Amino acid sequence: MPEVMFAGPEGRLEGRYHHAKRPNAPVALILHPHPLHGGTMNNRVVHCLYQRFQAMGFSTLRFNFRGVGKSQGRYDGGIGEISDAAAGLDFLQAVNPAASSLWVGGYSFGAFVGMQLLMRRPEMGGFVSISPPASHYDFGFLAPCPCNGLMFHGADDELVPEASVRKLVDKLNLQKGIKLDYRVQPGEGHVFTPEGTVQIGIAVDDHVMGILNRRKMALAAD
Known part of the structure; x- marks a missing residue:
């Protein structure tokens, strides 16, 4: 799990990178929660996503947005953070020019940034959004949603009501070719317990490996 520093729009960004x-x-690419509310790349859920993708054979990067940890710059209201995420993806693609597919995973604010990145980078092949803040941000930019993915939410989320995420999922599922995998974890709030984090890992493994295996079978059939 080597530490890396890579160029961002406002200076160097600090990350942890695993090369498959x-x-x-x-x-x-794994994105952390809100920088102004204690979000860092060492968040429990972020670390879980990082480990799960690594275990599935991915080259994986988690990093601190500008102004967090050793990353340079200052919080930019989400706009600059989208550029930070794009820089993280640039780093991954430069080190992995023959990557078979590109995924983004994010938690809370990181889920919002990750979905924005999807719209800017058409080469993305899948996403994992944990507790997307559908009641705080307008997700209307997903028109159309560029690919399928997993959304995972706590049934008792006190910051982002589950109904707001279900409404977003239902709206996206009306789009042609889109069928999101939406899973709700009973008894979990916005900040997941260790047990809830384990369930996130299980869901991510099930969703991502299912897609990768189906793609592998389709290629073999061709």
Whole structure:
């Protein structure tokens, strides 16, 4: 889990990077919660996503947005943070030019930034959004949603009511070719317990491996 520093729009960004052994391994970018509310790349859920993608054979990067940890710059209301995420993806693609697919995973604010990144980078092949803040931000930019993915939410989320996320999922699922995998974890709030975090890992593994295996079978059939 080597520390890396890579160029961002406002200076260097601090990250942790795992390089997969397979030359054409898929890559995953992991984004943390809100910088002004204690969010860092060492968040429990972020670390869980990082470990799960790593275990599935991905080259994986988690990093601190500008102004967090050793990352340079200052919080920019979400706009600059989208540029930070794009810089993280640029780093991943530069180190993995033959990557078989690109994924983004985010938690809370990181989920919002990750979905914004999807719209800016059409080469993205999948996403994982944990507790997307559908009641705080307008997700109307997902028109159309560029690919399928997993949304995971706590049934008792006190900051982002589950109904707001379900409404977003239902709206996106009306789009042609989109069928989101939406899972709700009973008894969990916005800040997941250790047990809830384990359930996130299980869901991510099930969703991502299912997609990768189906794609592998489709390629074999061709």
